[in-house]
Amino acid sequence: MKTSYQERNNWIELLVAAWAVGYYLITLSSVEGGFYAELSYFLPFIVKVVVVSIVMGIVLAILNHVLSEDAKDAKDEMDKAIDLQGFRNAYWVMSISLMGVIFLALFNERKAELSGVQIETTNLLVHALFIVASLSGLVQSVTQIVYYRRGLV
Amino acid sequence: MAKKLPIANSIRRLRFEAAEMTQQLLAEKVGVTRQTILAIEAARYSPTLELAFKIAEVFDKELGEVFQYLPSQDDSK
Numbered sequence: 001m002k003t004s005y006q007e008r009n010n011w012i013e014l015l016v017a018a019w020a021v022g023y024y025l026i027t028l029s030s031v032e033g034g035f036y037a038e039l040s041y042f043l044p045f046i047v048k049v050v051v052v053s054i055v056m057g058i059v060l061a062i063l064n065h066v067l068s069e070d071a072k073d074a075k076d077e078m079d080k081a082i083d084l085q086g087f088r089n090a091y092w093v094m095s096i097s098l099m100g101v102i103f104l105a106l107f108n109e110r111k112a113e114l115s116g117v118q119i120e121t122t123n124l125l126v127h128a129l130f131i132v133a134s135l136s137g138l139v140q141s142v143t144q145i146v147y148y149r150r151g152l153v
Numbered sequence: 154m155a156k157k158l159p160i161a162n163s164i165r166r167l168r169f170e171a172a173e174m175t176q177q178l179l180a181e182k183v184g185v186t187r188q189t190i191l192a193i194e195a196a197r198y199s200p201t202l203e204l205a206f207k208i209a210e211v212f213d214k215e216l217g218e219v220f221q222y223l224p225s226q227d228d229s230k
Contacts, residue, residue: 004188076185078198148188151197153158 014141021134090140097132
């Protein structure tokens with residue numbers, strides 16, 4: 001499969017976003033209490049995931065730049081159009097998901113009354129916002145790769 | 154099956170007639186990546202008017218000789 005330098009950068013972004021959200025969800029499910037666990041445990045963990053994601057992204061981008069013969073190619077008009085489309089898709093996912101998070105937070109207290117299971121609203125917001133941010137990043141990378149493979153039709 | 158644009162082109166034939174010019178060389182002449190030329194040839198990407206004129210200029214042809222609009226049945230209703 002022949003790919004351009006810009007497309008390989010999308011694969012790197014996808015890899016990093018998938019790692020971040022995967023590692024986060026696996027850790028969340030393995031920690032005692034899961035969503036209900038103390039935030040004091042999760043805040044350093046979230047910082048760690050974010051920092052490692054950034055470092056991993058930078059290292060892989062540098063490797064891609066060094067190892068690619070076509071790294072000198074600037075973004076052309078198709079790359080820019082694909083960037084815009086991917087960004088728009090991520091925007092929609094983030095907007096709709098954020099509305100969902102807002103309603104989730106609004107009805108959290110009521111849900112707790114009905115079900116008897118209490119999740120701190122702050123806990124809920126932290127986890128939901130992290131997942132929403134990662135998800136929109138994933139959507140951006142995946143749709144951009146699809147546009148590179150199938151074209152902008 | 155991947156969708157195609159209602160715009161056909163003769164780039165592949167024109168490259169062949171131009172001493173079998175490679176996609177890479179055409180890409181360099183018009184300032185895009187080879188992947189973009191590949192997508193245009195396969196009717197999977199519609200170039201901007203500026204790029205379309207540049208491609209036509211490389212082959213010393215009129216725009217209509219390089220790109221042809223093929224309206225679908227739905228468009229003509």
